[in-house]
Amino acid sequence: MSSYILGIDVGTTSVKAALLETGSRSVIASQTAPTTSDIIDSTGIKAKEQHTGRIIDTLNRCVGSLPRDKLQHVGSIGLSGQMHGVLFWRGRAGCDWSNGDSFTPRGASQLITWQDGRCSSDFLLSLPKPESHLNVATGFGCATILWYTRHRPGFLVDFTVAGTIQDYVVSMLCGLDWCAMTPQNAASWGFFNTSSNQWNTEILKEAGFPLHLLPRCVLSGDLAGQTWSDWHGVPAGTPVGAALGDFQCSVYSCMRARTDAVLNISTSAQLTFAMPADFKPPDHPPPPPSSVSYVPYFKDSYLAVAASLNGGNVLAAFVEMLAAWLKELGTELSETCLYEKLIHCGLGQESSDLRVSPTLLGERHDPLCLGRVANISAANLSLGHVTRALCHGVLDNLTSMMPAERLRQAGVRRIVSSGSAVVRNEVLRQEVEKAFPFAVEYGQDADSAVGVAMALSDLR
Known part of the structure; x- marks a missing residue:
């Protein structure tokens, strides 16, 4: 009996799910659908947000449209997605599994994407210099969180966890109360040292950053956990990899x-x-x-x-x-x-x-x-x-x-x-x-x- 790897990409405009046959490494089925999740900015702060519920609905539809007899033989799940962005949730309570073998967001924020422009040049100049070879720009997760600490601190009070959209999906599939983040996504947030694989915690603490929102760092390729429920036919207990960056995964698929x-x-x-x-x-x-x-x-x-x-x-x-x-x-x-x-x-x-x-x-x-x-x-x-x-x-x-x-x-x-x-x-x-x-x-x-x-x- 063939086994499969379920690969999922939660992109800026669409979601794609693909089944890779383990032995031949050939794609035997795939589904793609637009998320149509953009939210029109009426705030005047150059916000760029997406409706988390629509993204997850598209994800469920894509996975649910794959052959169920093959989903039942999925041996592992890998996720990638749009980098830099951030959303907030409350541990495993951040979703609802009451609709059978799929989940919907509950109490999660909207996704603030990599295209977000609320961090002006003056705001970025006011931030401390990171202990990293990578600069910080608007749309980066840590910069966005620091913006909230200065302009809307009450917003953050309702949440215990933060991550990218793909990190959120991994956490919900595994029933985690925390976020596992690989260096690929952590580097895209800023204030992360890729040589030591550690956040600039002291620098962020002095800047007033809520350190409890920082994800836990794991290596690219590590597992985050196992599915704690059946998911469109994928059995409970299926290993789930910690989420990767869509850019790195796109390169991996074609650089020979x-x-x-x-x-x-x-x-x-x-x-x-x-x-x-x-x-x-x-x-x-x-x-x-x-x-x-x-x-x-x-x-x-x-x-x-x-x-x-x-x-x-x-x-x-x-x-x-x-x-x-x-x-x-x-x-x-x-x-x-x-x-x-x-x-x-x-x-x-x-x-x-x-x-x-x-x-x-x-x-x-x-x-x-x-x-x-x-x-x-x-x-x-x-x-x-x-x-x-x-x-x-x-x-x-x-x-x-x-x-x-x-x-x-x-x-x-x-x-x-x-x-x-x-x-x-x-x-x-x-x-x-x-x-x-x-x-x-x-x-x-x-x-x-x-x-x-x-x-x-x-x-x-």
Whole structure:
């Protein structure tokens, strides 16, 4: 009888669940669904939150749609998800299992995501310097909690545990009163030393941080516990891995050699390569903030990553803008139809002297670097020019953060490119191939749900 690993990714816009056959390591079934969980900010503080209940409902629907006869033979569960963000709950009382073999949140907060902007530059400058090689930015869990301690301390009183959305799911599946967090997610929160695998507790304590909300650190690949109830056919007592980062798991799913660099353009964009096995990060963040970070991977190794906040989301913003303009002019086209027409226009324009810097969200290393358009003339205002220039700008921004020469010096020989924006947009694929003097492969799509299942299989 075959056994399976259930891999789950709780992403920014969707949830995916995949069943990996243990022996062949092939995906025999998967389900993906959008969460449609974004909450419109009416506070004026640039909050970016998602409805936790909708995310968990989508998770239950995805897992429940997999073949139940195979779920009954799941030998372990691995979870990854969107990093940096934070939600709060009250131990094992943070969910309700009364609906049979699924759970719903109870008394948990909304998810404050990695896109949250409430921590202004002035606020971040007021925070103590971390004892870590990684800087702290808005949207990072520890920064968000410190914001609450100063601006809404009463909010935190109701909660005993904090973690990422994937940590929350692990805790609820295992019936834990605490949160187990791996270095991959802890590093994304800030104030975490990846060399010692410890939080900067003394620094945080002096800053007024509620230390009881800090998760317990476990190694990437460790188990957090076992399911304490049947879950859509997955038996109680099934081992559950401590949650991993979606970025690391997506890289794990498609990086086949140390000479590969992985380019992913989905909601945001990342370009990464593996550091040498003996690499150790510096003790403190570089001044000024660097566009390249070193994030923990597996087995004490690191990835060098240029993580841009601006990827497919800026293309989506352009489409939304055009749809709004058309509506104001008395006509309407669906955003899907508009996107297809824009790609067609862009393909008809092989290049453009229009220059678009599409940093609508700024960047973590330079939050005030917002978008701009230059070299405008009467001859380059067509939709073809603008679409081509926008796609070029997404790549130009990313390669300004991590130039091709740096990849060459690291021994990179191939770009493995993936992500929903690349899959949908041939213009973007053309710009990828122009941006790098390496072979570009599209065949192996980065998949965090598959990656977390593969990692759990390899590391146990």
